[in-house]
Amino acid sequence: AIQLTQSPSSLSASVGDRVTITCRASQGISTALAWYQQKPGKPPVLLIYVASSLQSGVPSRFSGSGSGTDFTLTISSLQPEDFATYYCQQFNSYPLTFGQGTRLEIK
Amino acid sequence: QVQLVQSGGELRKTGASVKVSCKASGYTFTTSGMNWVRQAPGQGLEWMGWISPYNGKTKSAQKFEGRVTMTTDTSTNTAYMELRSLTSDDTAVYFCARDVTGDFLGWFDPWGQGTLVTVSS
Numbered sequence: 001a002i003q004l005t006q007s008p009s010s011l012s013a014s015v016g017d018r019v020t021i022t023c024r025a026s027q028g029i030s031t032a033l034a035w036y037q038q039k040p041g042k043p044p045v046l047l048i049y050v051a052s053s054l055q056s057g058v059p060s061r062f063s064g065s066g067s068g069t070d071f072t073l074t075i076s077s078l079q080p081e082d083f084a085t086y087y088c089q090q091f092n093s094y095p096l097t098f099g100q101g102t103r104l105e106i107k
Numbered sequence: 108q109v110q111l112v113q114s115g116g117e118l119r120k121t122g123a124s125v126k127v128s129c130k131a132s133g134y135t136f137t138t139s140g141m142n143w144v145r146q147a148p149g150q151g152l153e154w155m156g157w158i159s160p161y162n163g164k165t166k167s168a169q170k171f172e173g174r175v176t177m178t179t180d181t182s183t184n185t186a187y188m189e190l191r192s193l194t195s196d197d198t199a200v201y202f203c204a205r206d207v208t209g210d211f212l213g214w215f216d217p218w219g220q221g222t223l224v225t226v227s228s
Contacts, residue, residue: 032212034214034215036152036215043202043204043217043218043219043220043221044152044202044204044215044218045217045218046214046215046216046217049207049214049216050214055216087151087152089152089214089215091208091212091213091214092212093212094166094211094212095154095166095168095169096142096154096157096212097154098151098152098153098154099151100151101151101152
């Protein structure tokens with residue numbers, strides 16, 4: 001199975017900060033990667049698919065990049081509603097797998 | 108709008124089975140696959156399996172093979188996930204999530220609201 005390793009596991013930042021989360025795959029997955037945001041007690045919400053395509057309705061401050069084994073999710077200017085846990089997911093091959101998550105907290 | 112509504116929370120004894128439902132609306136049910144993902148308390152997301160409502164084809168994660176059954180009812184646009192031989196390690200929130208691409212290898216959108224399954228001895 002393809003393993004996804006996110007870094008950092010947790011992150012403290014302030015409103016207005018630029019934040020980058022990294023997802024590294026254990027083998028090349030082309031651009032078969034998605035990013036999700038999850039708030040406590042809620043289901044995950046799709047942010048980015050195919051590594052860099054912004055899901056409809058998601059604010060443009062979110063962006064994704066990368067291919068092969070290294071991917072990033074960037075939030076250009078943190079807003080109060082962005083404090084949540086973020087997960088990457090690969091869909092290159094079976095079994096589908098998720099990263100362990102990155103918890104973004106208010107500094 | 109596309110929506111997935113899951114059944115309510117369940118409490119089961121060790122060794123029992125549980126069946127969770129997921130009713131879809133807002134799209135043609137047979138054109139998208141359905142995934143099942145679980146999340147243990149305070150933990151990350153774990154993919155369990157996928158089913159095609161079009162032809163009933165399934166794929167499941169190796170750790171659940173033989174213990175999970177995924178089905179669909181196209182007359183009611185509902186997907187089901189049954190997990191047997193429950194242990195305390197199966198205590199988790201179970202989500203259904205639409206496979207956008209329809210061919211298994213895809214991303215998930217939207218997700219159901221989640222169903223808490225609690226397993227107690």
